């Protein structure tokens with residue numbers, strides 16, 4: 447199907463973009479990579495009267511690495527983040543996760559910030575955002591504000607963003623030195639939305655686990671962090687209490703059934719992926735599940 | 737596709753296969769329809785129009801992208817390559833096209849343009865894939881005829897042909 451008619455706006459600056467958004471109000475939508483919005487328009491699930499196409503806005507396409515964070519501008523494509531060696535070195539979880547987002551042809555256009563704004567519970571990057579304590583930089587007609595990822599997501603496809611606000615960048619927090627990360631998911635076909643997935647951050651002191659946290663894909667209504675430290679602190683690598691981890695994950699997640707998989711199966715999958723990712727992360731083996 | 741006051745026509749110029757092409761189309765014109773209807777480049781096929789089947793895949797600045805998920809107005813900033821730009825002379829096929837012929841990697845041919853563009857971009861970055869990697873590389877494209885085995889073989893054969901052609905300039 448084809449989208450309904452709309453007026454196309456092509457602002458060149460953030461100020462112009464915000465001015466147009468303010469002017470058109472709830473009848474306007476930001477168009478970034480279009481990889482979630484255009485399917486919705488093509489299927490006529492939405493027909494906004496105005497599209498504010500930010501693809502020509504200057505200065506939004508950079509990745510910056512500092513001592514504290516990796517800042518990803520609103521026009522950085524998934525593919526650009528995936529290729530960025532500095533980002534991967536500073537926060538390996540970014541590359542570990544982003545290569546699971548869709549297929550290469552989708553990653554060419556889709557933006558990492560767009561997948562946060564879209565807030566699909568099946569998205570990989572929202573899970574990474576909460577696990578790393580990310581902060582979103584938001585600009586609107588009332589000025590600029592910073593929103594923590596924990597608190598940004600209200601529900602499936604729902605965030606605290608107002609219709610006239612633009613996310614300018616996200617700052618993923620770097621993890622303390624010595625933190626190991628892992629990412630694992632399971633999908634029917636590689637590149638499809640995951641049936642379940644997990645992002646993991648584990649800290650160790652020698653052979654002993656000192657802390658562990660996880661966040662999930664496709665099995666929680668909004669991405670949130672499960673602190674596994676009470677279950678794992680003091681445990682020795684190679685002799686982790688995996689049954690207790692399984693219990694903690696099963697109690698935390700709240701999957702829904704759909705045509706692809708039932709809730710029970712997704713819950714089992716989330717726990718199993720966490721256990722496997724935990725084992726491979728702590729033994730230093732790179733996580734490679736499809 | 738009718739014109740109306742609520743859906744005015746814009747002059748849209750996109751660089752396609754190295755040539756700047758202009759046509760009048762509304763803002764809502766998808767790049768896939770712009771190529772097919774406005775420019776007459778019917779090599780780009782349209783299946784699902786929501787990014788899933790891969791039939792409409794073109795190269796945007798050399799990288800694979802879904803033409804059905806991009807508006808022609810947005811494409812004005814980019815270089816677009818369609819299957820016609822990869823090769824259109826039967827006597828001088830691109831290695832990927834040649835491999836598809838040799839390996840019998842198409843039947844009805846509906847999915848083929850999207851596979852050819854996808855594989856061509858993939859081989860630019862991964863010149864020597866294994867059979868598993870070849871399978872992974874085409875996982876974003878659907879084919880309802882072949883069962884994929886011959887397409888995987890064609891990816892490997894195309895890699896071989898590219899190396900041979902590079903060796904003998």
Ligand SMILES: Cc1cc2nc3c(=O)[nH]c(=O)nc-3n(C[C@H](O)[C@H](O)[C@H](O)COP(=O)(O)OP(=O)(O)OC[C@H]3O[C@@H](n4cnc5c(N)ncnc54)[C@H](O)[C@@H]3O)c2cc1C
Pocket residue numbers: 475476477478479480481482483484485520546547548549552555556557558559560561562563564568569570571607611612613614637638639640786787788
């Ligand atoms: C076949 C297919 C498979 C996919 N598989 C996956 C997958 O496995 N995992 C996954 O995570 N995603 C997947 N996606 C979605 C993809 O990751 C999208 O790129 C992403 O969700 C949205 O980013 P975008 O830049 O394309 O945003 P758009 O589609 O342009 O916008 C999406 C929404 O976010 C809003 N928005 C975008 N940017 C901003 C901004 N800067 N400020 C305010 N609002 C903004 C838009 O208004 C719109 O409501 C898939 C998509 C397709 C078509």
Ligand code: FES
Pocket residue numbers: 781782783784785786787788789790791792793802803804805
């Ligand atoms: S028509 Fe574009 S992906 Fe199917």
Ligand code: FES
Pocket residue numbers: 841842843844845846847848878879880881882
């Ligand atoms: S050859 Fe018919 S769909 Fe692929």
